[in-house]
Amino acid sequence: DAGVIQSPRHEVTEMGQEVTLRCKPISGHDYLFWYRQTMMRGLELLIYFNNNVPIDDSGMPEDRFSAKMPNASFSTLKIQPSEPRDSAVYFCASSLHSAKNIQYFGAGTRLSVL
Amino acid sequence: EDKVVQSPLSLVVHEGDTVTLNCSYEVTNFRSLLWYKQEKKAPTFLFMLTSSGIEKKSGRLSSILDKKELFSILNITATQTGDSAVYLCVREDSNYQLIWGAGTKLIIKP
Numbered sequence: 001d002a003g004v005i006q007s008p009r010h011e012v013t014e015m016g017q018e019v020t021l022r023c024k025p026i027s028g029h030d031y032l033f034w035y036r037q038t039m040m041r042g043l044e045l046l047i048y049f050n051n052n053v054p055i056d057d058s059g060m061p062e063d064r065f066s067a068k069m070p071n072a073s074f075s076t077l078k079i080q081p082s083e084p085r086d087s088a089v090y091f092c093a094s095s096l097h098s099a100k101n102i103q104y105f106g107a108g109t110r111l112s113v114l
Numbered sequence: 115e116d117k118v119v120q121s122p123l124s125l126v127v128h129e130g131d132t133v134t135l136n137c138s139y140e141v142t143n144f145r146s147l148l149w150y151k152q153e154k155k156a157p158t159f160l161f162m163l164t165s166s167g168i169e170k171k172s173g174r175l176s177s178i179l180d181k182k183e184l185f186s187i188l189n190i191t192a193t194q195t196g197d198s199a200v201y202l203c204v205r206e207d208s209n210y211q212l213i214w215g216a217g218t219k220l221i222i223k224p
Contacts, residue, residue, distance in 0.1 A: 004156075042216045043157070043202065056211075091156055101148055101206045105156030 004106035006092050012112045018080040021109045023092030024073055029104070030097040034067055034077050037108075038088045049075065050097075082113045118205050118215035126221045131193050135218045137203030138185040145210065147179055147186050150202040152217070157202055160188075190220075198222045 005024040013019055025032045033048040047057040052069045060067070064083070069075040079086055089110050093103040121136045137147070146164045150157035161170045163179035163186060170177050174193075179186045190197055203215040 043214045045212065045214075093156075100210055101146055101204070101212060102159050102162060103157075105158070107155045 004092055004094050004104055006090075006106035006109050008109060009107065010110045010112075012114065013082055014114050015083055016081045017113075018078065019082045019086075019111060019113075021077040021090050021092075021111070023075045023077070023106060025075070025092070025094030026104055027073065028096070029094035031095045031100050031103075032069060032075050033091075033093040033095075033103060034075070035091040035093065035105075036088045037091060043091075046077070079111075082111075084113045087111055087113050118203055118213050120201075120203050120215040120218050122218060123216070124219040124221070126223060127193060128223050129193060129195060131222075132189065132191045133193060133220060135188040135190075135201050135203075135220070136185065137187070137215055139205045139213070140184065141207070143207045143209075144181065144205065145208055146206040148204040148206065148212075149177055149186075149188050150204065152200040152202060153198075160201075193222045195222045195224055 004026055007022045031050055034046040035043050036046055037043045044059055046059045047067045048055055049069045052072055065079055067077045089108045091105050091108045093105045095103045117140050119138050127133055146162050148162045149160040151160050161177045166179055166181040174191045177188045198221050200217040200219050202217045205213045
């Protein structure tokens with residue numbers, strides 16, 4: 001298995017632009033998680049899905065952030081409009097229903113908002 | 115407050131040394147405690163602990179949990195430069211929520 005695949009690996013954009021991050025979870029995994037990691041705040045859970053349904057989005061910082069999972073093999077995290085404080089590494093992770101806490105992470109997307 | 119506290123925040127040792135990383139948590143609402151290793155990219159799973167006093171071991175790494183005192187330790191013996199990473203402790207509560215610690219940054223000098 002190729003593991004969790006995220007794209008793009010790096011994204012540089014200007015304040016106010018829309019940013020879309022993509023994730024392909026491991027085939028057969030029931031859970032998908034979106035995290036944000038910064039030096040100041042560490043790893044923060046933004047939202048997670050179970051069988052494509054959003055379960056907990058309490059970590060989404062504000063309405064500028066939205067996430068979708070249209071099918072079992074694809075999810076997006078969108079920021080519109082982006083701000084410099086959104087600069088971070090965004091990770092996607094997936095796990096099995098039988099072991100939700102053992103998560104497999106993608107390589108991350110490093111986002112820089114200028 | 116529901117926190118996971120790791121110590122030290124950073125640690126520099128020489129190759130061959132043994133290190134102990136600490137993780138404490140503040141509530142008894144508990145299902146499991148996990149350790150992850152994060153090198154330059156994504157965190158990777160190391161151990162999951164659910165019972166007190168039972169050591170989990172993988173090569174030079176081992177971990178143990180004390181549910182009474184609400185802490186866990188991660189030991190690495192005969193450290194190598196490849197052990198340099200951030201080690202993350204995570205608590206899973208009874209609602210299956212994960213609370214992540216800030217991590218311990220370990221640097222192994224040759």
